[in-house]
Amino acid sequence: MAEMNMVEAIRSALKLEMERDERVIVMGEDVGHLGGVFRATDGLQQFFGSSRVIDTPLAESVIAGSALGLAITGMVPVIEMQFLGFTQQAFHQICQQMSRVRFRTRGSHTAQITIRSPFGGGVRTPEFHSDSMEAQFAQSSGLKIAMPANPYDAKGLLLEAIRDPDPVLYLEPLRGYRLITGEVPRDDYTVPFGRLRVVREGTDVTVIAWSGAVPVAEKAAEIAAEQGISAHVVDLRTLVPLDEEGLVAAVEKTGRCVVVHESVALAGFGAEVIAFLQEQAFYSLEAPMRRVTAPDAPYPMPGIEDFYIPTAEQVARAIAQTMADQ
Amino acid sequence: MAAKSSPPTSAQFLPDAKPVAPVSVLAETGKLNRGAKPGMTKTAVLEALRLMMLGRAFDTKCLSLQRQGKLGTFAPIFGQEATLVGTAMALDPAHDWVVPQYRELPAIIRQGQPMERIALYRQGHPDGGIIAEGVNVMATQVSLAAQIPHAVGLAWGLKMQNRPGVVAVYFGDGASSEGDFHESCNLAGVVEAPVIFVLQNNGWAISTPRDIQSGATDLAARAPGYGFPGVSVDGNDLFAVHKVTAEAVTRARAGLGPTLIEAHCFRMGPHTTADDPTRYVDPADLERWAKRDPIDRVQKYLAAEGNWDKATEETWEQDIAAEVEAAFEAASAHPRAGPEAIYEHVYAEPTPTIIRQRDAHLGGQ
Ligand SMILES: Cc1ncc(C[n+]2csc(CCOP(=O)(O)OP(=O)(O)O)c2C)c(N)n1
Numbered sequence: 090m091a092e093m094n095m096v097e098a099i100r101s102a103l104k105l106e107m108e109r110d111e112r113v114i115v116m117g118e119d120v121g122h123l124g125g126v127f128r129a130t131d132g133l134q135q136f137f138g139s140s141r142v143i144d145t146p147l148a149e150s151v152i153a154g155s156a157l158g159l160a161i162t163g164m165v166p167v168i169e170m171q172f173l174g175f176t177q178q179a180f181h182q183i184c185q186q187m188s189r190v191r192f193r194t195r196g197s198h199t200a201q202i203t204i205r206s207p208f209g210g211g212v213r214t215p216e217f218h219s220d221s222m223e224a225q226f227a228q229s230s231g232l233k234i235a236m237p238a239n240p241y242d243a244k245g246l247l248l249e250a251i252r253d254p255d256p257v258l259y260l261e262p263l264r265g266y267r268l269i270t271g272e273v274p275r276d277d278y279t280v281p282f283g284r285l286r287v288v289r290e291g292t293d294v295t296v297i298a299w300s301g302a303v304p305v306a307e308k309a310a311e312i313a314a315e316q317g318i319s320a321h322v323v324d325l326r327t328l329v330p331l332d333e334e335g336l337v338a339a340v341e342k343t344g345r346c347v348v349v350h351e352s353v354a355l356a357g358f359g360a361e362v363i364a365f366l367q368e369q370a371f372y373s374l375e376a377p378m379r380r381v382t383a384p385d386a387p388y389p390m391p392g393i394e395d396f397y398i399p400t401a402e403q404v405a406r407a408i409a410q411t412m413a414d415q
Numbered sequence: 416m417a418a419k420s421s422p423p424t425s426a427q428f429l430p431d432a433k434p435v436a437p438v439s440v441l442a443e444t445g446k447l448n449r450g451a452k453p454g455m456t457k458t459a460v461l462e463a464l465r466l467m468m469l470g471r472a473f474d475t476k477c478l479s480l481q482r483q484g485k486l487g488t489f490a491p492i493f494g495q496e497a498t499l500v501g502t503a504m505a506l507d508p509a510h511d512w513v514v515p516q517y518r519e520l521p522a523i524i525r526q527g528q529p530m531e532r533i534a535l536y537r538q539g540h541p542d543g544g545i546i547a548e549g550v551n552v553m554a555t556q557v558s559l560a561a562q563i564p565h566a567v568g569l570a571w572g573l574k575m576q577n578r579p580g581v582v583a584v585y586f587g588d589g590a591s592s593e594g595d596f597h598e599s600c601n602l603a604g605v606v607e608a609p610v611i612f613v614l615q616n617n618g619w620a621i622s623t624p625r626d627i628q629s630g631a632t633d634l635a636a637r638a639p640g641y642g643f644p645g646v647s648v649d650g651n652d653l654f655a656v657h658k659v660t661a662e663a664v665t666r667a668r669a670g671l672g673p674t675l676i677e678a679h680c681f682r683m684g685p686h687t688t689a690d691d692p693t694r695y696v697d698p699a700d701l702e703r704w705a706k707r708d709p710i711d712r713v714q715k716y717l718a719a720e721g722n723w724d725k726a727t728e729e730t731w732e733q734d735i736a737a738e739v740e741a742a743f744e745a746a747s748a749h750p751r752a753g754p755e756a757i758y759e760h761v762y763a764e765p766t767p768t769i770i771r772q773r774d775a776h777l778g779g780q
Contacts, residue, residue: 118621118623119622122695123694123695126689126690144623146589146623146627146628146629147589147593147620149593174558175558178594213487213539215488215517215557216557217558218557354768354772355768384758385768386757386761389756390539390752391487392539392540392751392752393752396757
């Protein structure tokens with residue numbers, strides 16, 4: 090075990106897997122010599138050489154598209170998109186090409202590819218750097234989506250992602266990159282996809298979050314506790330696959346539910362979670378389910394971003410309202 | 416049309432492009448090359464020098480504000496002053512457009528965008544996005560190369576409407592690897608859009624050096640593949656940059672279509688304030704390029720002509736510092752934006768959903 094932050098946990102997974110499996114290559118903008126703009130790949134090029142840790146030209150579409158070709162030759166690409174906002178340039182390659190290749194070829198060709206990308210706001214980045222757009226990708230059947238909230242899961246889910254035979258979008262909460270630390274095993278382990286994590290046990294209301302929204306939910310639970318409300322906080326860990334059983338159990342436990350995410354409300358992943366629970370856990374519900382999300386507006390300039398991102402206070406208010414609902 | 420001759424029977428591969436020597440007018444010493452002319456009036460040279468100094472002073476100020484935590488991340492122009500000002504000075508702000516990436520401060524100022532707006536943008540204020548009435552610039556573009564298709568559309572639209580303007584679009588060597596750049600060149604060549612592609616080759620895209628960015632010897636040499644000319648120029652030479660841009664403007668105005676200008680310069684500062692270039696830039700390169708400083712070069716030229724001395728330099732520096740200071744004071748006096756700003760300008764008329772979300776938010780929910 091070692092104390093690591095998110096970035097260190099990610100780096101440790103990459104290093105471990107590259108040592109274990111020589112088919113694994115890392116590529117992207119500034120990942121080599123510099124070690125990534127956030128140093129997630131720091132030292133890897135020095136260790137594994139520039140044929141396995143590759144600085145690519147600045148062109149996201151060909152990074153993703155060539156990864157598919159590389160995968161068909163048997164390589165296992167782990168590509169870094171410098172910011173999630175810039176995966177849009179590669180959207181077609183990721184969502185239409187990479188994600189569907191198995192389906193289109195009836196399994197003849199597959200895409201064992203991991204796409205790592207930081208995302209999320211609150212760190213005063215310039216425009217287009219902070220958007221949370223996981224839901225846009227969730228509609229691309231064939232693509233899995235992992236969104237760790239702590240260093241332990243970051244390493245375990247990344248190792249799982251790289252070994253997964255399907256393409257995985259692995260999103261890293263920028264705000265927590267160095268802030269969130271925790272104990273991480275030095276050795277090999279994986280965190281399975283599709284199993285949510287109970288972050289905090291509670292009995293009155295279930296709060297569902299993932300990635301950067303998990304600490305917000307936890308803080309809201311503390312505020313709620315001061316008001317005598319016991320919140321049960323769960324972290325989805327992966328959106329695709331979704332832990333259907335775990336979600337139903339978590340909501341049946343309390344009969345009340347608040348979903349928190351940093352992306353817009355409209356067709357956000359929270360809408361999917363709530364629709365699913367409406368179908369599968371309706372009779373256990375004692376109150377309407379609520380969402381706390383960003384508003385349906387573009388991510389704003391840094392000067393006002395704090396008004397945009399859901400806060401623990403807003404979540405705590407939603408918890409209290411849910412408790413007051415009959 | 417090609418003369419009638421029998422087709423070749425064996426493969427005739429196009430030759431590899433040979434390296435092109437960049438156009439140069441004003442040598443590093445501040446002396447004109449043999450037979451070369453400045454191509455700018457004395458007034459224009461002074462205006463250009465002022466813009467270059469202003470650009471550098473503005474970003475020096477921003478750097479110090481950023482270090483004090485009073486400003487967000489930004490990309491300083493250091494080393495690129497002559498490329499930016501030499502191109503901008505060849506434009507007519509009344510008709511022509513500047514479409515920037517994010518490092519084009521003096522070109523935007525020359526077009527007429529008030530410095531106070533730029534200061535607001537750097538402060539992260541939403542009103543920093545406002546483009547002053549009648550100023551022909553597009554918004555700062557953070558998503559690389561995304562502005563290049565817009566520029567082609569602008570130029571094409573001006574042409575469709577028989578309007579006189581040309582469009583200068585700026586981007587880096589890194590951005591020129593994006594599909595958006597290549598698709599734009601292709602379309603511009605087809606529709607003969609009056610657009611000038613200003614490729615600022617500053618040697619770096621964050622930590623990625625130019626030779627990893629593209630296998631091409633010269634980025635300017637890509638242009639003929641799209642059916643229009645390319646030119647390579649010393650980007651630290653104000654006169655040379657101005658000269659090639661003026662020629663490109665003339666071509667565009669005459670209906671001859673696009674030009675690609677590759678301006679060779681060097682990023683003398685960090686990529687942005689979030690970057691640590693000491694991890695990858697060779698100090699020897701910085702030293703070498705420092706000797707080619709674009710501002711210093713023009714000052715030496717003017718001094719030799721008897722139009723510049725230490726005292727003038729000091730007065731100008733003081734005036735410019737005061738102007739920059741005033742811009743930041745004006746920006747700081749601008750009312751702070753509140754949460755309501757998030758809900759404004761999303762659509763022409765807010766949707767019922769936005770109204771509901773706004774009311775809930777402002778009502779403390
Ligand atoms: C589409 C896109 N991909 C990645 C980034 C992240 N990024 C910002 S600047 C930069 C390098 C840009 O280099 P270049 O185009 O040469 O311009 P320069 O910064 O050198 O002026 C990168 C990779 C981005 N802003 N947009």
